[in-house]
Amino acid sequence: MKTFTGSMTALATPFKNGAFDEASYSAFVDWQVANGTSALVPMGTTGEAATLSVAERLAAVKACIKAAKGRVPVIAGAGMNSTAETVEQVKAVRDAGADAALVVTPYYNKPTQAGLVEHYRAIGQAHPGFPLVAYNVPGRTGVDLLPETCQRLCDVAEVVALKEATGNMARTVDIYEKCGERLTLLSGDDFTVLPFIVSGGKGVISVSSNVVPKQMSELVAAARKGDGATALTLQVKLNALHHLLFVESNPIPVKWALHLMGKFGPDIRLPLTPMTAANAEKLKEALARVGAL
Numbered sequence: 001m002k003t004f005t006g007s008m009t010a011l012a013t014p015f016k017n018g019a020f021d022e023a024s025y026s027a028f029v030d031w032q033v034a035n036g037t038s039a040l041v042p043m044g045t046t047g048e049a050a051t052l053s054v055a056e057r058l059a060a061v062k063a064c065i066k067a068a069k070g071r072v073p074v075i076a077g078a079g080m081n082s083t084a085e086t087v088e089q090v091k092a093v094r095d096a097g098a099d100a101a102l103v104v105t106p107y108y109n110k111p112t113q114a115g116l117v118e119h120y121r122a123i124g125q126a127h128p129g130f131p132l133v134a135y136n137v138p139g140r141t142g143v144d145l146l147p148e149t150c151q152r153l154c155d156v157a158e159v160v161a162l163k164e165a166t167g168n169m170a171r172t173v174d175i176y177e178k179c180g181e182r183l184t185l186l187s188g189d190d191f192t193v194l195p196f197i198v199s200g201g202k203g204v205i206s207v208s209s210n211v212v213p214k215q216m217s218e219l220v221a222a223a224r225k226g227d228g229a230t231a232l233t234l235q236v237k238l239n240a241l242h243h244l245l246f247v248e249s250n251p252i253p254v255k256w257a258l259h260l261m262g263k264f265g266p267d268i269r270l271p272l273t274p275m276t277a278a279n280a281e282k283l284k285e286a287l288a289r290v291g292a293l
Helices: 022-034 054-068 083-095 114-124 148-154 171-181 190-198 215-225 228-237 239-244 251-259 277-289
Strands: 007-011 039-041 075-077 100-104 132-136 159-164 184-187 203-206
Touching: 007 215, 022 039, 039 277, 054 075, 054 083, 054 228, 075 203, 083 100, 083 114, 083 239, 083 251, 100 159, 114 132, 148 159, 148 171, 159 171, 171 215, 184 190, 184 215, 190 215, 190 228, 190 239, 203 215, 215 228, 228 239, 239 277
Parallel strands: 007 039, 007 203, 075 100, 100 132, 132 159, 159 184, 184 203
Antiparallel strands: none
16 A cells, blocks of 8 residues: 655645636646655645535546646545545545545544544445545644544554644654554644654645745655754744744635745635735745745
């Protein structure tokens, strides 16, 4: 079964006149791959999956796979708050040719830890041999995938990796203590990539790599080969940018950054709104400081 490591981008989604902009998306995928991104993750939080229809989400996944041309893996977002619907969405991205599915913990309905295990078990049983990346982001979902539960997920062969987005390094060590190399640990927090990798992580599914893919790739590579000085220099250099990319709800800032960079149009879907003028100016300055403009 495939493994996933390195700097991976949680792709933002371009719109034009309210519709999915495949041309900009394909060019963006090319630019990501050319700048060292090791895997592409369409239709996660950053991709505004929550405001796309089922047909639009699948169209974006297919466009990503087509543009990637097999150069890097595609881990397609397919998680829903219904287990049955998640099984259907995983089937759709699998049939489309994705290399794996990113499956967020069911949001809003607050399952128990036992319910989380059964959720992933049911998906794995429905799709034997197809890699699943579990995704823990309690600030968005209202449920937390605990280290003890991660250990239980090690019994689900299809769950090969965990995107852990709490930013809690003690949590990362606890998971690694319980799961070791059985689960590939991927950071979902750009602020703590270096300590996460030191604590047993193998990479990041990043928001910031939408705008600085080369620097994020270099940061992860340095951290993974034990070059702490280089990794720390990059982590600190990008720190102000990370803060501004989360100063308003993701993906508001990153989409505005990509607009400033000429990669996307400015469109974003309600209930998200364009970035405020004051924050937009600060973001522009931060992008210039790291050479992204």
